[in-house]
Amino acid sequence: MCTICFLLHNRFSPCLLKLLGTNSTITCVYPDVYKSHTKFFCKKNHYTCENILSTKGKFTLTGSSRNKMTITVREITINDSGTYWCGAESTDNQTSNVFFGRLFLTVGLSMKAATLRCTVNNKRSSMTGSLKTYLNGSFNCSFPKHQR
Template structure:
């Protein structure tokens, strides 16, 4: 299944069978765009549903979520010095903070939940398009 409304083609994971992988797609992925300035600390939130509440949450970077680069995980919240995550299971919300953003941080990020069942795919529930620019100064 492909979601072609609004945000384009949005996969939620890969279904694994014997030696084949089939992408799974969903319309419940929330997409948003942000543009912080270079050097700022940037925070955003990813809401998820009850189904994945007890799963390990993660963020990754890349255009295609099934092969995106992992950056941080609730399994090891201190594993990345610049990307920090906090999972509020009561609110079903992940808080993600990126410290001192750079132009290289521009790109597409995904919030997801890691399945512990080898027969079930990871779930992706948020897509962030980040464009980091030079800070603006008002000269008076």
């Protein structure tokens, strides 16, 4: 199984529970101001973030429109565990690249039962969602309205 959780602009997107060896789709939403910038999807490697997108291969950019970029991950393995970032390249050599989404990917071999907690840390508190639905092999977490 693998757990995919996204944090975008202090809002939480669904946590998905997928089976080892399956494919998954990740959507990064970016602000209008970065529409014309070159986008990237990278995996944290110690103190750097290695761009891993390609037109074919394990991590593929499969679409980019309406302030969204869609990445397909093929045949998830244990080695895919880690921290990933969505971002846009800076157009100024004096400015760092901009990161607008962070993904935590944890992959496991097998399981008989699952407990899934979705957590978002903001300036005031941590919010924990509850397991809401199981549909087509995916679990979705939701938060009470007062915590969104």
